[in-house]
Amino acid sequence: MRSSILLQTTLPSTPRTNVKSTSPIDQCHRDPVLHGAQISRKVSVPDIAGLIDTLVRPIEDWPEPGVTFRDITPLLADPNGLRAVIDAFADKALEIAGGPIDSVLGIEARGFIFAPAVALALGAGFIPVRKGGKLPSTLYSVSYDLEYGQATVEMHTDAIEPGDRVLVIDDVLATGGTMAAVADLVNQAGGTVAGNLVLIELLALGGRDKLGNTSTAALRSY
Structure with missing residues (x-):
């Protein structure tokens, strides 16, 4: 097992000029976003849900x-919102994992957007899982x-x-088929899925049913 190293990093703020954000996350900041200012890290789950x-x-x-x-894409374009989501992912990861996290695995394609930043926040490496024929x-x-055919x-x-x-x-966690297949990849390699995290879960599709007893969490459910 790789040793896990916890890194504490402060990312530079990235304000936009002449753009007034209406994001509710602004209400969670102690100070205005200025060049070099540090954004308050702690945002509650209800606030994250409202942000999403x-x-x-x-x-x-x-x-x-x-x-x-x-x-x-509007969330990704909002620097305060994006920062808050990455922080929420990192905090939730520590909550559900129940131990060290050696690597953060992102699923192609939109999992690649969030997973590397969360990996940096946790001091872990990033692993890309890709569609068939890309590696x-x-x-x-x-x-x-x-529903119609197969995927790899x-x-x-x-x-x-x-x-x-x-x-x-x-x-997104929808039917759970992709995430269950990724768990099979991890098991083939001799690893363990410490937890599954998604931005959004679509409850009506029952994706968790395919994930067994693995700890799974979403920042927002519909």
């Missing part, structure tokens, strides 16, 4: 009628069923050492 409600845009009937797509070296590979996820065989405890991050 404000900055994640629902798109009705996309990509097909009857589907509501959760567009995270060049020796691989672990798992295929799983979709892959990971390099040297990404995880036996005994490693891995945190898995994605943007």
Whole structure:
């Protein structure tokens, strides 16, 4: 097992000029966002839920009628909101993992947005899990069923050492098929999934049912 090193980092603030943020997260900051100022780290779960409600845009009937797509691009464009979400992910990871976290694994594609930043916050490495045919070296590979057809996820065989405890991050937990397949990859490598974290969980689709007893948490559920 790799030794886990806890790093404490302070990221520089990235204010926008001539743009007044209406994000509710501004109410959680002790001071205005200035060049070199440190943003208050602690944001409660209800505040994060409200932040996500404000900055994640629902798109009705996309990509097909009857589907509501959760567009995270407004959240990513808001520096205060993005910082708050990364901090919330890191805090929740320590809460659910029940021990050290050796690596943070991100699922292609939108899991790649959050997982590297959370890995830095935890002092851990980042592991990309990609769709089939995207990685060049020796691989672990798992295929799983979709509504119409199959999909494949892959990971390099040297990404995880036996005994490693891995945190898995994605943007949305829907049916749970992809996250369950990723757990199979981790098990093939001799690692353990210490926890699953997502930005949004779609409760009606029952994704947790496929994840067994692994600790799983979402910053916002619909």
